Amino acid sequence: MSRIIGPFNIPQVSHFATCACLSDKQQYPSFFRTIPSDQFQADALAKLVKHFGWTWIGAVRSDSDYGNNGMASFLHAARKEGICVEYSESFSRIHPRSRIQRVADVIRRSTAKVVVAFIPTGDMKMLLEELSRKPSSPRQWIGSEAWVTDPDMLRFSFLAGAIGFGIEKSVIPGLRDFLLDLSPSKVADSTLLTMFWEEAFNCRLVKK
Template sequence: MIFAIEEINNSTELLPGIRLGYQIYDTCASVPIAVHVAFQLLNGQNPVFYNDSNCSQSGVVLAAVGDSGSTPSISISHIMGSFNIPLVSHFATCACLSDKQEYPTFFRTIPSDHYQADALAKLVKYFGWTWIGAVHSDSDYGNNGMASFLKTATSEGICVEYIESFYRTDPQSNIRRVADVIRRSSAVVVVAFTAAGDMKFLLEELTRDPPPPRQWIGSESWVTDPYSMSFSFCAGTVGVAIQQSVIPGLRDFLLDLSPSEVAASSVLTEFWEDAFNCSLRESTSISVL
């Protein structure tokens, strides 16, 4: 995000004559934190001082970028929409957010799940899988996504043996119950419209006993997640992925950061270590006598 803003500010073509300021928050995929952040933004920032005019004024938020999750985005949009402040998300895909009566100031740069759910149903139909199981996150993302999928699947003549929902904060007994339903079922194809953070717990539960041979069909949130794909029984998973591209200049921007600048941000440290396969958290002291 910082790189993108600096690219805009240094460009003479993107927003000529306008300089963007910013403040970045981490909602931690938590609705209470997201709501807290939204109110913080609306209540104004600390005074911004201008030495040349010897005056100060509070920063005014004109727009917000985020959130990556649908449920936090819904909460933030309800709050900011009352003040006509646009919210632009890069990853909130719930089709419900396309309702302009409900979310008039919400925009996004990613297609809604209406298209993904339709594609998943047609994919299942294409391979001739007409007897399936279905699991989904018990969230706006999972509930709406699965509802859209089932609507199309039914029209395509696909029968569903079971529909189970769960969430990452559920008691372990509920995660185990969903895993047992999958183990006992006769359907060998399972469509999972889940967030990666939720799917992690289901996959770990399935490894406790020899996992049943299943053909997994996944939504974009977890189907390209490296951790999810590390489970051997997920080999051969089919799903929808978001097209990726190389961002010119981003690697050089990150390489030019000093270790102290990276270490100052836990999020940047995690990303930097993953991108460049290194560790900034381990230090070795050498004494020379």
């Protein structure tokens, strides 16, 4: 979308897109965001790994702009910190299951006991479900914000102790009262509010 509206200088502001590639003002002159670029997260993850003395790691990523750019930034920062990477694998949810199985087997066979994963939540769940079919020796997982802050990941017991960084949250004055004052009919008129409502109240909203 940004490539389409950029030549017309129409501003686009995102609260969610973190890909460092979007910071390129030559390609995306009118794109702005209210969330940090993944470049900051990648640098921080490399320093986190170095802080704990982990110098032999594995790396997995989603085969997308988010995963490929995020992992490229991390690997660049990791090399500067003297961290060696045993393997760097990628996959996508649209790939056949055999591709995900291959990535899971690479992780199981590896000697690296630390795995850095730059993957969105949906793809990460697919990988973890595949790994849980044939458990291997315990590993320390380092996660990007996209999945490491998702409470649903707690159902995978081998993720106990996974660490990463979360985006700082802020309180928006009046937002809570506004959301609680909405009627179901008003919520149903908005796709975004419907998604929020169903997640917050664990219910299914049906528009009549």
